[in-house]
Amino acid sequence: ARSYNITLLPGDGIGPEVVAVAKDVLSLAGALEGVELRFQEKLVGGSALDATGVPLPDETLDAAKGSDAVLLGAIGGYKWDNNEKHLKPETGLLQLRAGLGVFANLRPAAVLPQLVDASTLKKEVAEGVDIMVVRELTGGIYFGKPRGFGTNDNGDDIGFNTEVYSASEIDRIARVAFEVARKRRGRLCSVDKANVLEASMLWRKRVTALASEFPDIELSHMYVDNAAMQLVRNPKQFDTIVTNNIFGDILSDEASMITGSIGMLPSASVGESGPGLFEPIHGSAPDIAGQDKANPLATILSAAMLLRYGLGEENAANRIEAAVTETLNHGFRTGDIYSPGTTLVGCKRMGEEVLKTV
């Protein structure tokens, strides 16, 4: 039997609840496909800060690096919001992404037919939306140097960051995006601000040059401000979007909200080699933590992405995705996606229903 080591990083807030449920689903789907999954649980984010004083203990990064894939819940909470930068839960997440070298963040935003009413967009606009945002995850302004605080020539305090991309960083993320577009509907839209930023001009130049290697893919370019508009105006025009770290942060969240059900949306972050990082796109939701109210489906679907993109276990991934669809068809809903006429359930119960149909 094929066997894999999975690092679980429950994190903060609702993270532990949703990861616990997703773990059971992952185990069962694996077992039914002859795949043995071994789990180890480690600390990250605020819970790591509280226990060890740092948001990403060496032990956690080492365990993650030594495993076949990593499933993360969520990080952060009010408690740590005013911490200094190196003591923020978010810093632990950024260190984890950098440490694993997972430069390609895949964020699907699809409107499920069962949940089309959850969108704030008109039905005819939301229906059928199926976007994949490919976000560069380990470069750009998140990691660029120099960065920090100082004073300018007038003696005035300043804060500064560097947006920087190299040709090879752009090429590798663009390649991933072209490949992703090829497995989807064959259209790739590269988003930048090349009318203003040099980093974006290089971005556009490299992406354009790579297009000759993918003659079957229809490439277009869009400025980021226009992309933010077009996602609202007509999201169906998009298939695959590729963009830098900060624009990807903003646009993938905007795209996810267009589905109206961010409690449903998974993500996968992968590198050249080594384990991938899989996590729901929602946050740690401290307000409802520990109340069995969280929607575990985004984490369960992240587990499916883990099987597909992280382990190459397509069959087990399909099992999970089919089970989620069936559970929704049976009418089960957590509070965030509830509508009259459906059955309101908690996090655990939702997990049990998915398990029944896996």
Place this chain on the structure above:
Amino acid sequence: ARSYNITLLPGDGIGPEVVAVAKDVLSLAGALEGVELRFQEKLVGGSALDATGVPLPDETLDAAKGSDAVLLGAIGGYKWDNNEKHLKPETGLLQLRAGLGVFANLRPAAVLPQLVDASTLKKEVAEGVDIMVVRELTGGIYFGKPRGFGTNDNGDDIGFNTEVYSASEIDRIARVAFEVARKRRGRLCSVDKANVLEASMLWRKRVTALASEFPDIELSHMYVDNAAMQLVRNPKQFDTIVTNNIFGDILSDEASMITGSIGMLPSASVGESGPGLFEPIHGSAPDIAGQDKANPLATILSAAMLLRYGLGEENAANRIEAAVTETLNHGFRTGDIYSPGTTLVGCKRMGEEVLKTV
């Protein structure tokens, strides 16, 4: 009689058509309130490039600086899209903003009752949305240095930009935003990425410190990715938003599209002193240029902002705004906001209808 000098910068694409119409409206509204307006027209953007080889001739900047207010149409077009940076129409616009020192860009995004159906958002979500985005316009990554192209330690090509804010740059835009919020519904949301960027950490610190001077304003903070989501989820939660140059570029365009009628939206850019710059938020729309199809209302409403914020001529401004409302109530619509049962008109005719009601 009070008299003012206005610089008109028609620019490219539909710019000349909409500025011509707005000029007539401005003249008449002024005359009816005893205000004499003298106009001079200058080149900017692509048309300046074609005529003089640069996107902002000295003559244009000097004229603008020497006048009481500047009304701009739109700049840019396919023709100049692949120009080098210093020969892009956009560069002319950025030089104009910097040259005039107009650091505060006010971008209202309000859903008009007559046009609520134009929004792609559900009626109950769009109805009553009334947001003012206050965008910092002469700092941040648009102007930060160092910037450019180079090679890194691996000999790889790089493109880079600097996001930088000083305490005084933050303070002055925050002050404008607090004042704007005071004249509106008293709520200000500052948008940043202070969980990752040092420039944003300083931003949040300074905005927070200033709040004590405005005890009547309710200040909140939001991360930019969340703001991009919340604008889609529930835009009515926002009153006034203040943010940096690049986040403001993205979020103000997203907010404008939520209204569904970007052909209606004006903007005002003002500095400490000196003439303000007033322009519609839409682009140069080269596809429909010269066809008398453009919606002139955004430029007409920009002329109203010019009277109010640029010249302090509140009565003349109110006249124009009332005339636009009345013209819409009479059912006149350009193609971009047309719906069955209304009267389709062109750019010039729309201008005539507004003139009749001024």
